[in-house]
Amino acid sequence: MQRCPCCNSRLPAGGSLCSRCGADLSQALRCEALAEQWLALSVQTLNADQADIAVAAVNRSLSFKQTSAARLFRDFLLQHQYQTLYDCLAKKQWQDARLTIARLQILQGDNETLFRFLALIEHLNMN
Secondary structure (H helix, E strand, C coil): CCECCCCCCECCCCCCECCCCCCECHHHHHHHHHHHHHHHHHHHHHHCCCHHHHHHHHHHHHHHCCCHHHHHHHHHHHHHHHHHHHHHHHCCCHHHHHHHHHHHHHHHCCCHHHHHHHHHHHHHHHC
16 A cells, blocks of 8 residues: 555555554555465465365455456456366366356356356256
């Protein structure tokens, strides 16, 4: 955080009190730090093929602060999970496909497309 959200004054480096209005910004600065840590964890766990943790971590990061980096990584995770879903369907890995849809629901909520994918999996799994 470079400026005070209360008075828009420049913040001193390393300080948590605004020199102009005296606002205590320690909690806001803590949220920023936690958002960065959760985003880093998300990237690390995706690299370690632990998509469940990566999805939860990016959502946690966004709950602390809506940064453009976290939103961009969430969008990347969405694409990654859809590609994983398509691969699972092609290989007829129905259980893995269901788990991937669960991760997609966490990332973007319930939607008609995901419900249709679940119906397709059920149909294909019966045959």
